Amino acid sequence: MESLYLLIPLGIVLVSSAVALFVWAVRSGQYDDLDREASRILFEEDRPSPTRKDDTPDE
Amino acid sequence: MASTGHCYHCALPIPAGTHWHRVLDGEERAFCCPACQSVAEIIHQDGLDDYYRLRETPGNRPSPDADGEHPFDNAIFAQQLLQQDDHGHCRARFAVEGLHCAACAWLIESRLSQLPGLATANVSLNDQSLSVEWDARQLSAGQIARRVEQLGYGLSPWHPEAVLALQQREYRASLLRLGVAGIAMMQTGILAIALYLGDYQDIEPQWRELLRWVSLLFALPVATFSAWPFYRNAFNGLRHGETVMDLPVSLAIGGAFIASCAATVWQHEHVYFDSVVMFTFFLLTGRHLEMVLRHRNRRDSLVDHQALPWQACRLDTDHDHREERIPAMLVRAGDRILVKPGEAVPVDGLIHEGRSALNESVLTGESLPVLRGPGEAVLAGSTNTEQALVIVAAGSQAESRIARMHQQLSQALSSKPAFAILADRLASRFVMVVIAAAAVTYWYSLPLGFETALTRVLAVLVASCPCALSLATPSALAAASHALAKAGYLVTRAHVLETLPAITRIVFDKTGTLTEGRLSISEVICTDRLGREDALSIAAALEQHSNHPVARAFTAVRSVSAHDVIASDIQQHPGMGVSGRIGQALYHLGHGDFLGIDPPDQERHWVGLSDAEGLLAWFALQDRLRDDAASTIAALREKGFAIELLTGDRSGEALRIGQALGIDRITAGSSPQAKQSHILHLQQQGERVLMVGDGVNDAAVLATADVSVAVADATSLARLQADAILTRPALALLLTAHQQALATRRIIRENLAWAAGYNATVIPLAAMGWIPPWLAAIGMSSSSLLVIGNAMRLSRMR
Numbered sequence: 001m002e003s004l005y006l007l008i009p010l011g012i013v014l015v016s017s018a019v020a021l022f023v024w025a026v027r028s029g030q031y032d033d034l035d036r037e038a039s040r041i042l043f044e045e046d047r048p049s050p051t052r053k054d055d056t057p058d059e
Numbered sequence: 060m061a062s063t064g065h066c067y068h069c070a071l072p073i074p075a076g077t078h079w080h081r082v083l084d085g086e087e088r089a090f091c092c093p094a095c096q097s098v099a100e101i102i103h104q105d106g107l108d109d110y111y112r113l114r115e116t117p118g119n120r121p122s123p124d125a126d127g128e129h130p131f132d133n134a135i136f137a138q139q140l141l142q143q144d145d146h147g148h149c150r151a152r153f154a155v156e157g158l159h160c161a162a163c164a165w166l167i168e169s170r171l172s173q174l175p176g177l178a179t180a181n182v183s184l185n186d187q188s189l190s191v192e193w194d195a196r197q198l199s200a201g202q203i204a205r206r207v208e209q210l211g212y213g214l215s216p217w218h219p220e221a222v223l224a225l226q227q228r229e230y231r232a233s234l235l236r237l238g239v240a241g242i243a244m245m246q247t248g249i250l251a252i253a254l255y256l257g258d259y260q261d262i263e264p265q266w267r268e269l270l271r272w273v274s275l276l277f278a279l280p281v282a283t284f285s286a287w288p289f290y291r292n293a294f295n296g297l298r299h300g301e302t303v304m305d306l307p308v309s310l311a312i313g314g315a316f317i318a319s320c321a322a323t324v325w326q327h328e329h330v331y332f333d334s335v336v337m338f339t340f341f342l343l344t345g346r347h348l349e350m351v352l353r354h355r356n357r358r359d360s361l362v363d364h365q366a367l368p369w370q371a372c373r374l375d376t377d378h379d380h381r382e383e384r385i386p387a388m389l390v391r392a393g394d395r396i397l398v399k400p401g402e403a404v405p406v407d408g409l410i411h412e413g414r415s416a417l418n419e420s421v422l423t424g425e426s427l428p429v430l431r432g433p434g435e436a437v438l439a440g441s442t443n444t445e446q447a448l449v450i451v452a453a454g455s456q457a458e459s460r461i462a463r464m465h466q467q468l469s470q471a472l473s474s475k476p477a478f479a480i481l482a483d484r485l486a487s488r489f490v491m492v493v494i495a496a497a498a499v500t501y502w503y504s505l506p507l508g509f510e511t512a513l514t515r516v517l518a519v520l521v522a523s524c525p526c527a528l529s530l531a532t533p534s535a536l537a538a539a540s541h542a543l544a545k546a547g548y549l550v551t552r553a554h555v556l557e558t559l560p561a562i563t564r565i566v567f568d569k570t571g572t573l574t575e576g577r578l579s580i581s582e583v584i585c586t587d588r589l590g591r592e593d594a595l596s597i598a599a600a601l602e603q604h605s606n607h608p609v610a611r612a613f614t615a616v617r618s619v620s621a622h623d624v625i626a627s628d629i630q631q632h633p634g635m636g637v638s639g640r641i642g643q644a645l646y647h648l649g650h651g652d653f654l655g656i657d658p659p660d661q662e663r664h665w666v667g668l669s670d671a672e673g674l675l676a677w678f679a680l681q682d683r684l685r686d687d688a689a690s691t692i693a694a695l696r697e698k699g700f701a702i703e704l705l706t707g708d709r710s711g712e713a714l715r716i717g718q719a720l721g722i723d724r725i726t727a728g729s730s731p732q733a734k735q736s737h738i739l740h741l742q743q744q745g746e747r748v749l750m751v752g753d754g755v756n757d758a759a760v761l762a763t764a765d766v767s768v769a770v771a772d773a774t775s776l777a778r779l780q781a782d783a784i785l786t787r788p789a790l791a792l793l794l795t796a797h798q799q800a801l802a803t804r805r806i807i808r809e810n811l812a813w814a815a816g817y818n819a820t821v822i823p824l825a826a827m828g829w830i831p832p833w834l835a836a837i838g839m840s841s842s843s844l845l846v847i848g849n850a851m852r853l854s855r856m857r
Binding site: 011031 | 183184227230231234235238239242246263266269273276277
């Protein structure tokens with residue numbers, strides 16, 4: 001049971017970091033648009049574009 | 060080879076005789092126009108084909124690329140629109156038009172992120188906005204806007220409502236408190252189970268101390284940070300001499316926490332950390348739900364100001380009347396503004412040149428355009444349907460009549476009193492009972508010792524948890540509104556679901572509510588010189604470029620026709636008709652007066668087609684009744700509602716339609732004021748009125764009725780005032796909403812009965828010392844979950 005003296009502080013550290021992450025997520029607006037974020041996972045992010053070579057913005 | 064399918068991009072029917080094709084990803088795709096084709100090419104080139112795979116609704120057809128400087132790059136405008144810091148870092152927010160689903164949002168973000176110099180781009184479906192940050196040295200706002208417009212979406216300046224910023228802060232703060240309480244609840248829960256089991260199995264003192272201290276640590280942020288709003292409300296209530304619900308709550312949370320701290324320090328019998336945290340969490344959930352509902356109600360009714368265009372085309376009189384595209388807010392009195400057909404008039408003014416028919420339905424509710432010529436006044440927000448006009452501005456956009464109407468309605472909106480929910484009225488009585496019970500308990504338990512007395516008082520306060528009570532109503536309302544919104548009935552005011560069961564009389568508007576609000580061809584009378592199909596294609600070809608409602612009736616038919624007819628030398632004769640050449644022959648299409656021929660009868664709206672030799676065909680135009688109008692009205696009558704028709708329309712149509720639908724009381728030709736007094740009169744007779752309407756001349760009436768519903772294509776001002784909006788033009792939703800309101804009332808009563816019963820049982824038991832902390836915790840959580848679960852039954856509508 002002595003392990004509790006290690007595990008409980010460890011648990012406290014983990015929970016604190018979880019809370020810190022949560023606070024950061026709320027403050028950076030990640031919870032503002034809940035409908036949209038649910039579908040984000042369906043889209044592939046870094047797909048290489050097949051024909052783009054130059055990146056000049058078109059007029 | 061003519062295609063007869065639907066456009067791959069926008070899903071509209073492909074006009075006969077067009078051949079826009081491209082091979083994309085190995086498959087040949089057909090499009091309705093070069094614009095859609097180029098959008099698809101762009102999407103494919105940029106590697107964004109996921110859009111087609113994952114979208115839920117068809118895409119938008121982009122408008123033709125305008126040249127010249129983009130209004131966003133205008134210096135004066137940019138000052139108001141952008142935020143720029145010294146390092147050239149720029150930030151702006153735009154309202155996006157044409158967003159349908161997450162795929163659209165992703166498409167825009169992905170396409171923008173390919174621009175060099177772009178830092179972040181974020182589309183919010185919630186408020187239909189695009190937030191962008193970029194490097195001003197590499198990019199301009201106009202370039203960013205063009206990139207988005209190429210995909211078919213419209214960008215306009217963001218109108219920040221101060222209340223939205225406030226709502227966002229409120230929402231985030233509440234979420235933080237809730238999250239902290241939730242995480243702490245899990246931790247103290249684990250520790251509490253260990254402690255309760257330990258009580259049974261003789262836990263050793265040092266472990267008991269350790270677990271208690273750790274529980275204290277986790278409960279501390281909850282009892283201070285998360286529960287802060289309760290303390291603040293209780294204190295404010297006391298200052299004003301009111302006993303609010305938050306008073307016993309604060310006493311329970313604060314008192315139990317302090318007592319538990321004392322118990323931890325001085326090794327007393329019971330600690331209540333888990334109850335304290337759970338209590339806070341459930342109450343915060345109830346409040347959070349209420350707040351989300353309140354915000355959603357207000358936000359959805361702050362609809363876009365799209366009636367007023369944000370751009371205007373000014374004629375520079377100093378430089379040979381050159382056209383320049385400027386932001387509409389920069390227009391001043393005396394400026395010459397060009398309004399092309401299809402565009403909305405940006406400011407109030409007088410016509411200088413040109414004669415055209417103007418659609419003023421946004422202001423008057425009249426669906427047929429009105430003819431105006433030089434010297435006559437035009438109003439901001441009306442749409443020019445036939446020919447280009449040059450107007451002289453009478454003032455700025457903010458001074459226009461419609462802008463002032465917006466202002467008045469917004470003010471009326473914010474002063475409309477909130478509907479008192481049943482639980483709030485019971486709240487103060489409940490508080491008295493709880494405090495009395497606690498005091499009595501303390502008095503009676505004092506002989507047993509101070510600690511026992513305190514424990515019992517705390518047990519009473521904790522067990523009398525108003526969690527279930529505070530969750531009872533908002534959870535039911537949230538579940539019910541959500542289900543209705545998915546079906547197409549958007550509730551924008553909290554009182555709707557509670558007032559609907561009391562409605563006795565339903566009043567309908569005609570145009571756009573019972574009817575579709577647009578003209579369609581109901582009958583074609585041909586002569587033996589020309590067949591029906593040919594007559595329709597000739598008429599459609601002549602009306603190709605007009606925005607008049609009459610023209611749209613014909614062009615709607617065109618894409619179905621298999622013939623390929625193009626007209627040239629088309630001339631609009633405003634208010635009369637149109638003429639043009641097809642091949643060598645000159646045709647005329649218009650009213651009887653225009654052709655010089657008498658129409659078949661005087662009752663219906665007839666438009667005739669003739670050539671040099673005489674009449675070719677007659678077309679009867681009609682505003683069609685909605686498909687479910689008859690069945691819905693019959694069903695509503697069966698349910699016992701009195702049905703009325705109240706319209707500003709002066710033609711015999713109202714009487715005819717009313718009789719066809721079996722409506723007993725029909726009032727036609729009513730002015731907006733007359734409509735309003737009619738409703739007031741009914742209310743004075745004791746009737747509770749539900750008004751279903753559409754145009755802006757209903758806006759004041761909608762505010763007067765007990766419950767008001769605006770139909771889907773209703774103009775923005777009517778939607779602002781309506782208590783509920785039909786996002787799909789299905790009148791049958793009125794029945795659905797009524798049923799759902801009855802179900803909601805039943806569920807709320809069940810919830811309140813359960814909550815009251817639970818408290819009534821548990822408080823005496825707690826007073827007698829039979830409720831140890833663990834039992835209080837279980838009781839609290841299960842009663843809350845029961846109430847929420849019961850409310851969830853409303854999510855499944857029959």
